[in-house]
Amino acid sequence: MPLPPGAIQTVLERRIAVLMPIEDRLRTATAHPVIAPSDWHGPASAAYGDLDQRVRYRVAGAAQHVSAALAATRLALAEIDG
Amino acid sequence: MGDGAGTEPGATPDTGGPLFVSPAGEFAVSTDALQAHSDRLGHLSDQLTSDSRRLRDLPHLGSAASGATARALSSEALLEEARTAMAAAAHVADRAKHELSVAIVDYTWAEHEAHARALGVSQTMTATFAPFMKMFLPGALLAGVGAAAVLKDPARQRQLGDWLMRHPEIYTSPKFVEAVRMSVMSADDAAGGMAGLPPGAMAALLASAGYVGVQGGAVLAVEGARQFGLLQETDVRISTTSSATHPATPNSAALGVEERLARVPEGDQVRIEKYDAPGAEPRYVVYVGPTETFSPALTSEPWDLSSNIGGVAGMDSASLRATEMAMTEAGITADSPVELVGFSQGGLVAARLAASGDWHAVGLETHGAPTGNIELPRGLAGLAIRNSDDFVPALAGPQLDHTLTQVERRAFDEGADIPTDKPGPAHQRGAYVATATAVDAAQSDAVQQQIRFLDSFMTDYTSQEGSTVTVTKYHAERVP
Numbered sequence: 001m002p003l004p005p006g007a008i009q010t011v012l013e014r015r016i017a018v019l020m021p022i023e024d025r026l027r028t029a030t031a032h033p034v035i036a037p038s039d040w041h042g043p044a045s046a047a048y049g050d051l052d053q054r055v056r057y058r059v060a061g062a063a064q065h066v067s068a069a070l071a072a073t074r075l076a077l078a079e080i081d082g
Numbered sequence: 083m084g085d086g087a088g089t090e091p092g093a094t095p096d097t098g099g100p101l102f103v104s105p106a107g108e109f110a111v112s113t114d115a116l117q118a119h120s121d122r123l124g125h126l127s128d129q130l131t132s133d134s135r136r137l138r139d140l141p142h143l144g145s146a147a148s149g150a151t152a153r154a155l156s157s158e159a160l161l162e163e164a165r166t167a168m169a170a171a172a173h174v175a176d177r178a179k180h181e182l183s184v185a186i187v188d189y190t191w192a193e194h195e196a197h198a199r200a201l202g203v204s205q206t207m208t209a210t211f212a213p214f215m216k217m218f219l220p221g222a223l224l225a226g227v228g229a230a231a232v233l234k235d236p237a238r239q240r241q242l243g244d245w246l247m248r249h250p251e252i253y254t255s256p257k258f259v260e261a262v263r264m265s266v267m268s269a270d271d272a273a274g275g276m277a278g279l280p281p282g283a284m285a286a287l288l289a290s291a292g293y294v295g296v297q298g299g300a301v302l303a304v305e306g307a308r309q310f311g312l313l314q315e316t317d318v319r320i321s322t323t324s325s326a327t328h329p330a331t332p333n334s335a336a337l338g339v340e341e342r343l344a345r346v347p348e349g350d351q352v353r354i355e356k357y358d359a360p361g362a363e364p365r366y367v368v369y370v371g372p373t374e375t376f377s378p379a380l381t382s383e384p385w386d387l388s389s390n391i392g393g394v395a396g397m398d399s400a401s402l403r404a405t406e407m408a409m410t411e412a413g414i415t416a417d418s419p420v421e422l423v424g425f426s427q428g429g430l431v432a433a434r435l436a437a438s439g440d441w442h443a444v445g446l447e448t449h450g451a452p453t454g455n456i457e458l459p460r461g462l463a464g465l466a467i468r469n470s471d472d473f474v475p476a477l478a479g480p481q482l483d484h485t486l487t488q489v490e491r492r493a494f495d496e497g498a499d500i501p502t503d504k505p506g507p508a509h510q511r512g513a514y515v516a517t518a519t520a521v522d523a524a525q526s527d528a529v530q531q532q533i534r535f536l537d538s539f540m541t542d543y544t545s546q547e548g549s550t551v552t553v554t555k556y557h558a559e560r561v562p
Binding site: 065 | 119122123126129130133136137140141142143144147148149150151153154156157160161163164166167168170171174175177178181182185
């Protein structure tokens, strides 16, 4: 069913309003990743290192996806605005 | 023991080791940095989950039938990919936090089991060899009498103090502290073995009289010393040395651990701050000072060795009675909200007051206090701060109570220069000022939440228009 005129624009504007602060938070988290303490040593620390890397990788990946979604939403809105 | 406020050379936040934290109500111990790392992972996971849900709850465009362009529909697909990626990242962060908690608990249990094994060996050896020590009992008694005579002489006390000051490395280490802890835990078995009792019999005998764990050994020490005229107990009297009321200002409340420690008095042993706000019941902060003399012989000073050992034993002590008299004099009733702060013996007194049930204690902060065997009431907020190379807290045995958040670090880390100008450098006020600075700078939620609670007990009132603060100092003396 077709949406009323202006409804698609409202949906896209709402998405941008929600995505922008999320992108900011993820950029901050990627720029300053959760760093494991350097005074922790031993087997448990070594085993945990791999998991720590995975956290960083996943957060960076989420940041890229959010940026891509935000850019695509902006383009879609620009298309409607003409 | 005290050397006045200020950080002395060799005892700065930098020369100490990392902070170790055991959050309130928990058994696990880890560094403050590791706790803070775990906190940040938790915050990250929560934030990712929350943001992922916000994306999920956004309105959908549906299909091309909605009139949406191909580009708009494509952005919707990317939005769903972003939501999935965020949910996955939240899951990995949450798993990392969980794995970290498991590692912390595993480490703590390994430490605990090693400690329990060492204690078991110590107690077995004590019980096994103590009967043979009976052969040496006459000699030991003679040595005890001789030592008592020597310690009654102030000149000899100074000589002993000088020698100990020149060799701080002997007793300023976590290993020595652990040895002290083991010794006090085995004291009742040693005494029982020498008396010819089977292992555990003396502990059972003392427990039947209400003295459990290290209390038993401390009771035996007090009762034994009293046979030689030492560690005597007396009545006590107090006097008000100063009292003043001022309108509350932002500087009226002690904010943070270091500022509270700075207000712990010396000379006049008790300082009480009364916070009044319009229409609210008064709140009180009671600061209790450290030991003033280590003389085992009777003087006019109630904050002495007798109150120290008697306090650990859970016996009646002059410093405890004097503080209660000052609290009553200040107008504190059983229902008045009270925050207690103490250093060394002052911390011991503060903890016993909180545990007594006679006062409405809502917060407690102790610095270098032998309080590990005191069972505190549930719900009490605060911090128990210790230097792990300070043997004084170990005189109460292992840390059995976990009501407060426990914070510990070495005052002098491996390789740091240990000062020789004062005895017991890791127990000096300067060393605890340095540790307090490190605690204030802690990054973990476990520590910062407690600091904020203790601060707000005062700032809730001082931030109000028309609030006042009354500061009163008390001096106590023994009455022979």
